[in-house]
Amino acid sequence: MPAYDPTNIFARILRGEIPNKTVLETEHTLAFYDIAPKAPVHVLVIPKGAYVTYDDFAAHASEAEIVDFHRAVAHITRELGLDMETGQGFRAITNAGEHGLQEVPHFHLHILGGHPVGPLVA
Numbered sequence: 001m002p003a004y005d006p007t008n009i010f011a012r013i014l015r016g017e018i019p020n021k022t023v024l025e026t027e028h029t030l031a032f033y034d035i036a037p038k039a040p041v042h043v044l045v046i047p048k049g050a051y052v053t054y055d056d057f058a059a060h061a062s063e064a065e066i067v068d069f070h071r072a073v074a075h076i077t078r079e080l081g082l083d084m085e086t087g088q089g090f091r092a093i094t095n096a097g098e099h100g101l102q103e104v105p106h107f108h109l110h111i112l113g114g115h116p117v118g119p120l121v122a
């Protein structure tokens with residue numbers, strides 16, 4: 001696992017150095033709108049801890065952080081009307097490393113919805 005780079009843009013957002021449009025903030029998690037949305041609804045969910053990729057987070061975060069993160073995802077999809085009770089669904093993806101075309105080296109989940117997102121291609 002590469003070392004965490006504390007100068008990455010999401011670390012700067014977490015430190016309040018760069019503004020964001022917050023959707024939800026909890027003890028361990030921050031969610032905000034993507035600056036260049038790829039769908040009518042495009043939210044990024046990040047842990048506040050310093051994790052580079054999903055596998056880094058899953059392996060090293062505390063259970064409290066992991067539960068908080070996933071509960072935040074559920075809360076956001078419900079609040080934004082994307083969940084299957086009130087809406088028409090969503091896609092949640094994470095890009096990791098070079099092959100995943102990860103741009104920002106702080107683990108984040110993309111929540112995409114508001115229209116049919118099309119087939120998953122790789």
Ligand code: 5GP
Binds near residue numbers: 037103105
């Ligand atoms: P990745 O390719 O790393 O999975 O995705 C990074 C995402 O972060 C991209 O969708 C990009 O638009 C978004 N992004 C990059 N810089 C900023 C920023 O300063 N603010 C916000 N809200 N999103 C950003």
